[in-house]
Amino acid sequence: MIPAELLKKIRRIELRTSRTVNDVLAGQYHSAFKGRGMEFEEVRQYQIGDDVRTIDWNVSARTGEPFVKVFREERELTVMLLVDLSGSQDFGTQRQLKRELVAEIGATLAVSAIRNNDKVGLICFTDRIELFVPPRKGPRHVLRVIRELLALEPEGRGTDLAVALEYLNRIQKRKCTAFMISDFIDTGFESAMQIARRKHDLIAVDVRDRFEESIPRMGLIEVRDNETGRTMLLDTGSRAAREAYRTLAAQDEHELETWMNRYRIDRLTLRTGEPFVETLSRFFKRREARMER
């Protein structure tokens, strides 16, 4: 049974994302993710105004009537959402948990895809595969996806990106568009990611929190790593420590950025507490521009 509160939440997020998708992202998604090309659909009788170049001469000759070929854009697109639900996502200092942001992004992408009559699949993972929802179409399916994004209680705490990527490679034989929504707090996922990137259209959606980039001054804090459970005492009262933290975090970020660029993986960084639609829209436009080239 789905509790009433969850239902309300799903409803709200669905409504909000629908509006976003209709208003802000209208058409952008469509343009950004094109199918593989044109596909012949049928021949029909020539009507005035049809391009004469599309007349199928063979059919016209046999029947004695002018017929034209009709092509259809191939849009049998499959969108896979790889969503990281590890412990590190249960964190957020900007009025929002990363997990909540992840759910919103996932919902927005799913709704966008469904609007375009694309199939949407979902892989939720931590240090293992938590849930696999096979790709399917339809508005009812999108609600299912949103529900899982919001309500799934993962069993694992850690993060293993490689496991998720290998799983994707295994189950998705055909090329798909894969959004990996994670905070990329993991190591050793590089080779799996390269393989996935060769096979699919892989987009890394990096979910961050301000706290991960710089710590505010708040004296001694006792922190616990959500994934490993490790605790430590951190002195945020020391300017040197805060500076060192910022430098180290920026360094990590820079390394990831460099690596992603090298392997031409599209990357999109979103932060908790910040409106992500704008960033998403910009990202779609950028992609569209690249695809037209």
Add this chain to the structure above:
Amino acid sequence: MFLFQQPSVWFLLLVLLVPLLWWRWSRGSQRAFIPCSTTRVMSKLPRSWVVRTRWIIPALRTIALVALIVCIARPLRADQQTRVHADAVAIEMVVDRSGSMQALDFVRNGQNVTRLEAVKAVVEDFVLGVDEMEGRENDLVGLITFASFPDSNCPMTFDHGHLSERLSGIRVASEEEGAMTAIGDGLALAVSRLTSLQDRADIRTDDEIKSRVIILLTDGEETAGDITALKAAEMAAAFDIKIYTIGAGTNGTVPVLTRDALGRQTVQRMETKLDEATLQEIASMTGGQYFRATDTESLQSIYKRINELETTEIIERQYEQFADMSVDSVRFGGFTFPPLLIIPLLALLLEVLLSSTRYRRLP
């Protein structure tokens, strides 16, 4: 010497609870943490001095706690004080100052002095102490003089300085005052003074008066007074008062210093008569002794003898004064230590100060 007040010492057992509290404090699962996506970056940070000295807060708290427990157990510092305590003897000196005390038959420092002067000097030595006579420091001494009438010169007192002052002021009674000898009246007054001692507020009850003694010094026979000497002696005996009697001077004619009508000092020969029988009887009636003093030396030896007879037993009593170290400052080895309670107070204050400023911890 340090010790703890007896029943409270059990509070020290509370110290055993400290490790338990430590255990509770250090139990990780009970503590709150700020959940954090990853400590990967944080663990690479250098540990600041605050982190390295974070033990100071629990250390201060433990110090405060232990010190408080110690304070509850009431540590005491015992100061041993020894006070020499002697049972006091009440001595009433009854000195004759009748005309015959003017007789110059005593020699002091090679000079002829009057009997009274000689007696004054010897009595002063007896009270204040000289050479092997240690004085009557712990005794109540009073002074009564008499001629025709008795006179209480100095009440019974421990203030022997005052007594000797009064003593030096004694003059031989003039003819107008009545220069006769009222031994009985003098003794009766002395008895009355000695028996009323109990009613005096300034006599400390812990200084129990062991015995009461009258030292009567006279040089003649009873010639005046309402009460006869023997009657007074009976009274003294009834009150259990010892009377030592001293007969001073020589019998027969002695040179006496007198003033003539024009105030000139002249030496006249005069007959003096000592009633030794009465004095002896007084002494024997009251359990005292009779002495005969014919010169300064014998007078001195008589007082020495009385001094020996009336030796007081000296008891040393040890007092232990306890200072409660938790609230009193204590002197030890030349240093004055402030009250122990200062320690938990300061430790707690410091802990609160530190833990609410630089060592403030979240959550």
